[in-house]
Amino acid sequence: MSNRPQTEEELQKREAVGVIRASRFIRRYARSHKAISMVTICAIHREIFKEAWPEIAGRYRDENLKITCSKHLPPHHSEVASLMLQKDAELQEKLKTLKTVAGIINDKNSEEAELIAAFDSIIRIAAWLHHAITFIHPFREGNGRTARLSANLILERYGMVGISVKIEKENKNQYHQALAQIDNANDMEPLVNLIYDGLLDRYQGVPVKYYGVKNNHPY
Ligand SMILES: Nc1ncnc2c1ncn2[C@@H]1O[C@H](COP(=O)(O)OP(=O)(O)O)[C@@H](O)[C@H]1O
Numbered sequence: 001m002s003n004r005p006q007t008e009e010e011l012q013k014r015e016a017v018g019v020i021r022a023s024r025f026i027r028r029y030a031r032s033h034k035a036i037s038m039v040t041i042c043a044i045h046r047e048i049f050k051e052a053w054p055e056i057a058g059r060y061r062d063e064n065l066k067i068t069c070s071k072h073l074p075p076h077h078s079e080v081a082s083l084m085l086q087k088d089a090e091l092q093e094k095l096k097t098l099k100t101v102a103g104i105i106n107d108k109n110s111e112e113a114e115l116i117a118a119f120d121s122i123i124r125i126a127a128w129l130h131h132a133i134t135f136i137h138p139f140r141e142g143n144g145r146t147a148r149l150s151a152n153l154i155l156e157r158y159g160m161v162g163i164s165v166k167i168e169k170e171n172k173n174q175y176h177q178a179l180a181q182i183d184n185a186n187d188m189e190p191l192v193n194l195i196y197d198g199l200l201d202r203y204q205g206v207p208v209k210y211y212g213v214k215n216n217h218p219y
């Protein structure tokens with residue numbers, strides 16, 4: 001008998017287990033010294049779907065899609081691979097500029113402003129990667145989950161904690177609007193702010209924002 005899920009319930013169960021497996025994967029990956037690239041993003045997707053939907057797991061889509069509840073039309077499937085390569089090159093450039101939070105905390109001479117700026121740069125690159133993935137929508141399914149886990153991989157690799165940027169039933173509309181705001185106006189602030197809110201939650205109510213750092217990053 002085929003090992004594919006035979007019912008909708010079984011499919012959902014396997015996807016749920018896949019998200020847990022992918023979360024474990026990013027935690028391990030964050031602690032490693034392996035490069036983060038679009039190949040890593042495919043590996044995250046593969047972890048989610050390898051048991052639930054093996055044909056699409058870790059592979060770029062070969063059909064065109066619409067996103068439910070969104071005006072954004074993802075690019076034609078024939079453009080996905082080259083767009084992902086282009087974003088990969090941008091990602092590598094951006095990552096070169098990042099310092100880890102641990103390095104700054106442990107450096108006795110570092111200023112508070114440096115720590116805040118380090119946080120801010122990491123958060124902005126996490127937001128940028130999140131949107132790059134949802135904008136291209138490289139996979140047949142699971143683009144949102146892959147984007148959220150990929151953004152958490154950036155946060156965790158550079159010394160922060162993973163967060164829930166989208167809280168089911170609570171801020172779904174706000175989250176979708178934040179993504180649309182980037183599509184429409186190239187305005188990253190709503191998504192960046194959602195990440196800050198998620199971090200506030202994970203850091204016991206300690207804000208990592210509003211310490212006077214200026215937002216003049218090129219992201
Ligand atoms: N306006 C938008 N622009 C880009 N991405 C969006 C927009 N609105 C929603 N999305 C993303 O699309 C995702 C839905 O795509 P999908 O492939 O079905 O992912 P998943 O199955 O993980 O939910 C949402 O979770 C969200 O991340």
Ligand SMILES: [Mg+2]
Pocket residue numbers: 141142143
């Ligand atoms: Mg979906």
